[in-house]
Amino acid sequence: MASLRIPTAGPLQGAARVPGDKSISHRAVMLGALAEGVTEIEGFLPGADCLSTIACFRALGIQIEQPDPTRVIVHGAGEAGLQEPEDLLYVGNSGTTLYLTLGVLAGQAFTSVLTGDSSIRRRPVQRVGIPLRQMGATILARRDGTLPPVTIRGGALQPITYTLPSASAQVKSAVLLAGLFAEGVTTAISPAVSRDHTERMLRGFGADVRVEGMRASVRGPARLRAQPVSVPGDISSAAFLLVAGCIVPGSEILVESVGINPTRSGIVDALQAMGARITVEREREVAGEPVADLRVCASELRGTSLAGAIIPRLIDEIPILAVAAACATGDTVIRDAGALRIKETDRIATTAALLRAYGVAVDVLEDGMVVHGAGDPRALKGAEIDSEGDHRIAMAGAVAALAAMGESVIRGAECVDVSFPGFAERLRQLGAAVGEGE
Ligand code: S3P
Numbered sequence: 001m002a003s004l005r006i007p008t009a010g011p012l013q014g015a016a017r018v019p020g021d022k023s024i025s026h027r028a029v030m031l032g033a034l035a036e037g038v039t040e041i042e043g044f045l046p047g048a049d050c051l052s053t054i055a056c057f058r059a060l061g062i063q064i065e066q067p068d069p070t071r072v073i074v075h076g077a078g079e080a081g082l083q084e085p086e087d088l089l090y091v092g093n094s095g096t097t098l099y100l101t102l103g104v105l106a107g108q109a110f111t112s113v114l115t116g117d118s119s120i121r122r123r124p125v126q127r128v129g130i131p132l133r134q135m136g137a138t139i140l141a142r143r144d145g146t147l148p149p150v151t152i153r154g155g156a157l158q159p160i161t162y163t164l165p166s167a168s169a170q171v172k173s174a175v176l177l178a179g180l181f182a183e184g185v186t187t188a189i190s191p192a193v194s195r196d197h198t199e200r201m202l203r204g205f206g207a208d209v210r211v212e213g214m215r216a217s218v219r220g221p222a223r224l225r226a227q228p229v230s231v232p233g234d235i236s237s238a239a240f241l242l243v244a245g246c247i248v249p250g251s252e253i254l255v256e257s258v259g260i261n262p263t264r265s266g267i268v269d270a271l272q273a274m275g276a277r278i279t280v281e282r283e284r285e286v287a288g289e290p291v292a293d294l295r296v297c298a299s300e301l302r303g304t305s306l307a308g309a310i311i312p313r314l315i316d317e318i319p320i321l322a323v324a325a326a327c328a329t330g331d332t333v334i335r336d337a338g339a340l341r342i343k344e345t346d347r348i349a350t351t352a353a354l355l356r357a358y359g360v361a362v363d364v365l366e367d368g369m370v371v372h373g374a375g376d377p378r379a380l381k382g383a384e385i386d387s388e389g390d391h392r393i394a395m396a397g398a399v400a401a402l403a404a405m406g407e408s409v410i411r412g413a414e415c416v417d418v419s420f421p422g423f424a425e426r427l428r429q430l431g432a433a434v435g436e437g438e
Contacts, residue, residue, distance in 0.1 A: 002414040004394075004424055005435035006401035008382070011250030011298070012430040018238045020045040020070060020231035021259050022419050023169070023197050024289065026053045026096045028229040030104060031205050032074030033062040033082070034180065037226030041072040044231055048418045049094035052116075056101055059085040060112075076226050079180065084110035088149070091116040093344060093389070093418055095123055096170060100198075102128050102152055103174030106137035107181025109155030115148050119344050119389060125150050128174040131162040135178050135186070159184035159220065166339060167192035167312040169263075172216060179218040180207065187217040194312040195263040200288050201229070230287040232259035237420045238294060239267045239317045240395045244427070245296035246276045247327040247377040247403040253430060254281075255294045266313030268294070270321055274301045274328055303330030303373050311336045316343075319351045319396040326360040326380065327403055328373035338367040344418075345390040354393060357383035358400050358408075382406030391418040398423070402432055 025045040030053065032039030044050065046069035054064050054072065061083030063075040082104070089112055091097040098114055102125075105112050115121065125141040125148060133139055135157040141150040159182040162175050172188040176198055179186025191214070199216050203209045204227050208219040238258045245253040260268070260280065272278055277297040284291050301324055306314070314321065318337055325332030340347040352362040352369055359381040361372040374380060382404045387394035394413045401408035413436075416423045424434045 003437050004398055004410040004413045005407060005437060006398055006410065007407045007433055008405055009248050009402035009432040012244055012248050012253055012432060013251065014430050015254040015256055016241055016426050016430060017256050018233040018241065018258065019047065019420055019422065021234040022047060022049060022236065023096065023195055024201070024231045024259070025050040026100060027197055027201050028231065029053045029057055029064065029072065029074055030100060030177070031201055031224055032076055032226060033057045033060070034079055034104065035076035035205055035224035035226040036078045037076055039074040039076060039226040039229060041074065041229045041231060042070065044070050044072045045234065045419070046070060047421055048092055049097065052090070052092035052094045053097045056089045056091060056097060059087065059089055079221060079223060082108050085112055089114045091120055093117050093119055093415070095120065098123065098148065099128050099170040099174050100177060102132060102150070103177030105152045106132040106135060106154040106178040107157055111151060111153045113149055113151045121148050123148065124342055127168065127171050131160060131171070131175050132178055134160050134162065135182060137178070157182035159186040161187040161189065163189045164191065167194045168339065169194040169198070173198040176202065176216060176218045180220050180222040182220045185217050185219050187215055190214045192309045192312050193263055195261065197261070204288050232286055232289050232291045233257045234419070235259050235264050235267060236316045239320050240399050241426070242267065242271060242278060242294060242296050243320045243324045244399045244402055246271060246299045246301060246324060249298050249377065251298045253296050257291055258294050260290050260292045263313055266310045267317040267321065269310065270304065270306055270314055271324060273304050274324060275299055276301060301328035303328050303332040305333045307335035315339055316392060319347055319354070319392045320399060322351045322355060322369065322371050323396050323400045325371035325373055326355050326358065326400065327377040329375045330373050332371045332373060334368035335365065336367055345388045345393060347390070347393070350388050350390055350393045351396065354385055354397050354400070357385045358404055377403035378405055380404035382408040384409045385411065387412035387415055389415050391415045391420065395420060395423060398427070398434070
């Protein structure tokens, strides 16, 4: 297993780019597959999760070329063009591949079986199984229909209006993607705003999508037309550099070309509320998504309270926000984040364990945590931690290591490639002495 060896870092300086947005990269492959014509994707994230989506759609009969890691060409087969796979569809570690592909497969009159790694086989099927069955798909899964491997046979769907029990873009997207194949209007009603990349991209591909407040609807059957997609940098990856810039004394980092879709930019709002010196520069729009450069300077952070509507806007950033909170003065209270328990790991548990390893006090709550800030980044003590196979835990641990006094070791760091290939290299470019070993 790969490990990262990280000593206390001096000031981090310079400009950096982050890989393409994971959510948008997945969707570009999926919509490209269902569209008529050729979809060229640039800025694609060549991380393990998005490569799993490519592999699954190839197994469904779609021709997909990848002339270089960040350029992907999808030869769309149209709305009726997918073919029954000959073997299991393997989603690896990717929940987005699992849930969104189930939405697509609900519309296909053939049988597919999806499975993935040990983390995927612990993730709940019912969150999409319930609405997709209501639409007419047949879904069977292990443990009474609750855990992958999952078998789906779709076709002949009815449109539904589905009220999501919690704000989840994955569930909303699965319902809308299935809605492409149902005759009439399919609506997903969310209790709070979640990322809207599916709605934006579907519209770009020519689908009749309406969004009114918390209701997102699509009219089926839809014919999608291929579109070029330019993927912005992933704000969820930028988050690690932003927090590194805040907590390593003397730092100044410019993270260029980051997607700042308001359904994703909660990390910037939360850090600014904690006193972070972050400025949003050169705001522009690229392929229907807002993009900017983010400048961050070392900052004296104070604790904050995160709950309610902001949570879905920063759900993937909670491990790294907890690292920022660990360096802050005062307590940070995080609530309404029970969704963290069904991510790549139980991220409430793994984040708390990570902070404790660095000597920070944390109270675990059912739906969040209270981080008792150490008041000074250098009060963290170098630690040895295990990623538990979770990419965001590995990277949060690495960023804490930059601030901590003494050397830290992050074991099981190969999972970083799930979303941020080149992470260690990026830290080195900014001046950190990150070593890699077995
Ligand atoms: C994602 C949605 C989020 C997020 C995940 C990617 C997406 O999950 O945690 O990493 O691309 O739609 P939920 O919306 O299910 O919370």
